[in-house]
Amino acid sequence: MPDNDRERDLDRFLTFIDAIVAIAITLLVLPLVELTADLGEFDTVGDLLDEHQTQIWAFLLSxxxxxxxxxxxxxxxxHVLRYHGRIAQLLMLWVLTIVFLPFPTALVAAEGSSAVTKLLYIGSMVVSTAVLTLLEALLVRHPELTDGHDDADPVDGVTNxxxxxxxxxxxxxxxxxxxxxxxxxxxxxxxxxxxxxxxGRGPRRTRVGE
Amino acid sequence: MPDNDRERDLDRFLTFIDAIVAIAITLLVLPLVELTADLGEFDTVGDLLDEHQTQIWAFLLSxxxxxxxxxxxxxxxxHVLRYHGRIAQLLMLWVLTIVFLPFPTALVAAEGSSAVTKLLYIGSMVVSTAVLTLLEALLVRHPELTDGHDDADPVDGVTNxxxxxxxxxxxxxxxxxxxxxxxxxxxxxxxxxxxxxxxGRGPRRTRVGE
Amino acid sequence: MPDNDRERDLDRFLTFIDAIVAIAITLLVLPLVELTADLGEFDTVGDLLDEHQTQIWAFLLSxxxxxxxxxxxxxxxxHVLRYHGRIAQLLMLWVLTIVFLPFPTALVAAEGSSAVTKLLYIGSMVVSTAVLTLLEALLVRHPELTDGHDDADPVDGVTNxxxxxxxxxxxxxxxxxxxxxxxxxxxxxxxxxxxxxxxGRGPRRTRVGE
Amino acid sequence: MPDNDRERDLDRFLTFIDAIVAIAITLLVLPLVELTADLGEFDTVGDLLDEHQTQIWAFLLSxxxxxxxxxxxxxxxxHVLRYHGRIAQLLMLWVLTIVFLPFPTALVAAEGSSAVTKLLYIGSMVVSTAVLTLLEALLVRHPELTDGHDDADPVDGVTNxxxxxxxxxxxxxxxxxxxxxxxxxxxxxxxxxxxxxxxGRGPRRTRVGE
Known part of the structure; x- marks a missing residue:
């Protein structure tokens, strides 16, 4: 049953991708944890938080x-059911933008007003979104990879x-x-x-997070 | 079979959430690992442990x-079977409180007697528990998302x-x-x-950890 | 179908436990990564490795x-099929010994000859193994939690x-x-x-790693 | 149904292995995050990036x-369906080479031109690839472990x-x-x-990443 085989591969690959994202999102807290090493320089914990407000905002934003x-x-x-080499490559490229993000996040915390920082930070988000848009465009042309209920639409990605x-x-x-x-x-x-x-087309059925 | 489709989505989302919690709980050990860098300042390993007792307790507590x-x-x-946007948003908010926790944990280790530290540490637990209570309240109103065996009850959450x-x-x-x-x-x-x-109601059938 | 329900819960719990172990085993490399910050103090990379041999051995050992x-x-x-509160608690205690291990590992690297270090390091392994032995003893008394093919035997654990x-x-x-x-x-x-x-009993059918 | 039992074990083991790889690949960003601590020594974020180009390349390469x-x-x-002790051991050895890789990566960033660094970095890749080649050779001799569609071929591994x-x-x-x-x-x-x-044989049906 080669169909199931494919699904197993895709499942495994998506779990791998998700695990990477889960780690990247959790690593964001490490710079906050390291803040406490500077606690000796401040009179109170409140002063430390005041002084490092930007880092807390950068953590929440990212x-x-x-x-x-x-x-x-x-x-x-x-709605994708089958493993496909191109999809795997696009998702691996996508996850690179996520793995990278803790670095510009740290720059935002330290030197957020710099144009280079903004370019790296928002630029990562642009690449990340562009790669997902390519993925949706690929799925529109290859409905046989999906369960047939896919409403992938590159318009959302391009808008983003x-x-x-x-x-x-x-x-x-x-x-x-x-x-x-x-x-x-x-x-x-x-x-x-x-x-x-x-x-002349209706709204997309599903929204992000739904 | 759209039912199975939903379950797959929910499964994936819960695995993602669990992976984040798994990382957050493991990161708690990093401040202990970094303690060893200060070993030179102590005569013996026992002295190091003595001096940094609070950090070890903070690790165990968290x-x-x-x-x-x-x-x-x-x-x-x-008992939830179907993916639902609001549940996903609540769980993502919940996991934010977990990802954040290593930061107040480090504060507890360094300056545990500060009221601000207590506010951040126990406050994170309050928000975390409150979000799960909202989730249970949502499930009570939407039994169609569950397998019908759910005994969700916001009373526990509110009590906590x-x-x-x-x-x-x-x-x-x-x-x-x-x-x-x-x-x-x-x-x-x-x-x-x-x-x-x-x-006028009986005790809840399942307890935490059961 | 409550049977499947249980299995889903157990599956999720084991994946959670495995993720924690996966992170703990990977964090072991962080002290090696941080070694490179001291590279300036050495003439060559070879000298750095020579000087920090113990850390590399501690990494491999752990x-x-x-x-x-x-x-x-x-x-x-x-062979366990059903989620059970006591099993969950034992596994959570077990995984605590694993999450803790990077700390004694760092002590082994820095001050391996100290008796306190040995107590913490090998002691963690003792607790870890003892908890799994309790788990096997529990399964012997509750075969209804398994698929019936279980050959759990506390003798192995006690020997370890x-x-x-x-x-x-x-x-x-x-x-x-x-x-x-x-x-x-x-x-x-x-x-x-x-x-x-x-x-008067035969050898156990399965070995560790098989 | 012992067949399903085996698959469950293998599934769990592969998820464990994947989680380890996911963490190792994400940890690569930590040295970049720590770069920002040196930001005070540079006039602009651009200068920091210029000075630490090698670290960014090392991150991308790894x-x-x-x-x-x-x-x-x-x-x-x-195509492997059944859990097998030897496969598990080989994959655990393989994942050790992956967990280790962030260390030579940090050496590449700090002292990339050193022959010892090259030996450790490319040497890890050699061992990693050699272990997978042994795995494929094992599968060729044990087709009963697979779904019968396997086209494992050690020639690729040896070439690599x-x-x-x-x-x-x-x-x-x-x-x-x-x-x-x-x-x-x-x-x-x-x-x-x-x-x-x-x-006298045709090309392999599947390529890496397909």
């Missing part, structure tokens, strides 16, 4: 970013990539906005649906 | 805390949250009690059963 | 120790515990033997089979 | 190396080992080539097919 990217990926592959690029541009051009332009992503679903309507 | 929170979560979702708040209050008001007020949790099952009896 | 303990655990639970205690005693009494007395474990299978023969 | 070795392993075991040894030799003999000789691996598939053709 947790949300990786969680969201995982949900996007989860939606992208949920464009909004991220806009956020990157605004964040660098108007430094005072810091990383707030990333909130543009909250409008991603509505923008994508509007785009689809312009092209 | 291991028990995360293990217990995992068991509570495990009981909460054991109240006992944790009491422990937090006592620990801050009477510093000499240190983190011992957390032992109040040992009474959680009995208190919840008493509460249920007052409202 | 890798073998955790791998072996995982195999013992794997054999202990391979006794050999580990002997190794600990020799290692402390005759420091020159370092950690070599642990090689006594290689004889564990034969000793256990001899013991069983004395009591 | 990510690709571990990903590739995982894919090779994935292909090697994809020989190409890695060649890369190691060139990299040490001509230091200016740095780690570029590893690109020889890109030709592995073609070389193995050529070798097979010489012996």
């Amino acid at each position: 947790f949300v970013v990786i969680a969201r990217l995982w949900f996007v990926q989860h939606r992208s592959v949920r 990539v464009l909004l991220l690029l806009a956020a990157l541009g605004i964040s660098i051009a108007v430094p005072a906005t810091s990383y707030l332009p990333l909130l543009l992503l909250l409008a991603a679903g509505r923008v994508a649906d509007g785009w689809r309507r312009l092209r | 291991f028990v805390v995360i293990a217990r929170l995992w068991f509570v979560q495990h009981r909460s979702v054991r 949250v109240l006992l944790l708040l009491a422990a937090l209050g006592i620990s801050i008001a009477v510093p000499a009690t240190s983190y011992l007020p957390l032992l109040l949790l040992l009474a959680a099952g009995r208190v919840a059963d008493g509460w249920r009896r007052l409202r | 890798f073998v120790v955790i791998a072996r303990l995982w195999f013992v655990q794997h054999r202990s639970v391979r 515990v006794l050999l580990l205690l002997a190794a600990l005693g020799i290692s402390i009494a005759v420091p020159a033997t370092s950690y070599l007395p642990l090689l006594l474990l290689l004889a564990a299978g034969r000793v256990a089979d001899g013991w069983r023969r004395l009591r | 990510f690709v190396v571990i990903a590739r070795l995982w894919f090779v392993q994935h292909r090697s075991v994809r 080992v020989l190409l890695l040894l060649a890369a190691l030799g060139i990299s040490i003999a001509v230091p200016a080539t740095s780690y570029l000789p590893l690109l020889l691996l890109l030709a592995a598939g073609r070389v193995a097919d050529g070798w097979r053709r010489l012996r």
Whole structure:
């Protein structure tokens, strides 16, 4: 029964990918743990937290970013049944962007206003989202890899990539906005649906995280 | 067969959540590993252990805390069969409290008597338990997500949250009690059963860790 | 179908336990990674390796120790089908000994000849093995939790515990033997089979790692 | 049904192995995260990246190396259905080479031109690949462990080992080539097919990552 065989392979591969994401999202806390080594320099724990507010925000922001990217990926592959070399390569490339993210996160905590930091941080998110968009485009052309219920649609991915690029541009051009332009992503679903309507199609059935 | 499809998604999500908890609970040992770098300052290994007793207790305490929170979560979702966006969001929020915990753990080891440390440490446990209580409340209203054998009951969660708040209050008001007020949790099952009896209901069939 | 329900719970729990072990065994490499920060103090990479031979041996030894303990655990639970509170608690206690092990490993690397270090390191192995022995004893009394093919036998566990205690005693009494007395474990299978023969029983069908 | 029993064991073992690899590949980012502690010594984030280019390349190289070795392993075991002690031992030895790799990776970042570093780094890859070759040779002799669709063929593994040894030799003999000789691996598939053709056999059906 070669069908089941494929599924077993895919299952194993997705579990592998998920484990990598799980580790990357947990490693985010390590810089906070190491903060406590500096406790001697502060009068109280409150002072330490005050001084290192940025690191706590960077931790929370990156947790949300990786969680969201995982949900996007989860939606992208949920209907895929068969293991396929190209999909495996794209997911491995995707997970590289996730494994990398703790590094720009540490830069955000230490030197968040630098344009290079913003480029690395938001740039990783752009590449991550672009790779998932390629994956959805691949699935649209290869429905035989899925269970037939797939509603993969590259429009969402392209919308996300464009909004991220806009956020990157605004964040660098108007430094005072810091990383707030990333909130543009909250409008991603509505923008994508509007785009689809312009092209005469209905909204996507499933949303990220659903 | 869309039913199985859902289960696959939920399975994958729970494995992802479990992997994150597994990493967080294991990272607790890292501060102990790093202790050995200070070995040069001590005459013997025994002196090092003596001096850093608090860190070893903090490690053990947090291991028990995360293990217990995992068991509570495990009981909460054991009868859930279908993936649901709101459940996924609550579990992701829950796991954030777990990923965060190694940070207050390090604070407990370094400056455990500080009220801010207690607020962060026990406060994380309060949020963690409150989120699981919301999850159980959601399941009570959506039995169609479960296998029908669910005995989810927010009374347990609310009891835990109240006992944790009491422990937090006592620990801050009477510093000499240190983190011992957390032992109040040992009474959680009995208190919840008493509460249920007052409202004319029997004890919950399953206990945490069973 | 409550049977399947139980199995799902157990599966999830074992995956959780395995993930914790996987992380603990991988964290062993971190002290080696941090060695490279001292590279400036040495003329060549070869000198660094020479100077830190003990750390490399400690890494290899602990890798073998955790791998072996995982195999013992794997054999202990391979026929268990149903989730059971006591088993879960024992396995959680077992995994605590594994999570702890990177700490005595670091002590072995830094101050391996100290009796306290040996007590912590081999002592963790004693507790770890004793807990698995309790687990096997539990399974002998509760065959209904297994698939009926279980050949759990506390004799193996007790043999391992006794050999580990002997190794600990020799290692402390005759420091020159370092950690070599642990090689006594290689004889564990034969000793256990001899013991069983004395009591009129045949050898155990499965060995650790098989 | 003992058949299913075996598969469950194997499944669990492979998930354990995969989790270890997932952690090792993610730990590669930690030295990058720690770079940011030196940020104070540099004028800009750009300067930091310039100065530590080698570390970023070492991270990317090792990510690709571990990903590739995982894919090779994935292909090697994809048709195996039954748990077998010798396979478990070989995979545990294989995963030791993966767990070890973050150490030579850190050496590559700090002192990449050293012959000892090259020996440790490429040598780990040689051992890793050799162990998988032994695994494939074992499967050729024990088709009863597989689903019968296995096309395991030690020729690929031997080719990879020989190409890695060649890369190691060139990299040490001509230091200016740095780690570029590893690109020889890109030709592995073609070389193995050529070798097979010489012996009158067709190309292997599946490639690494497919």
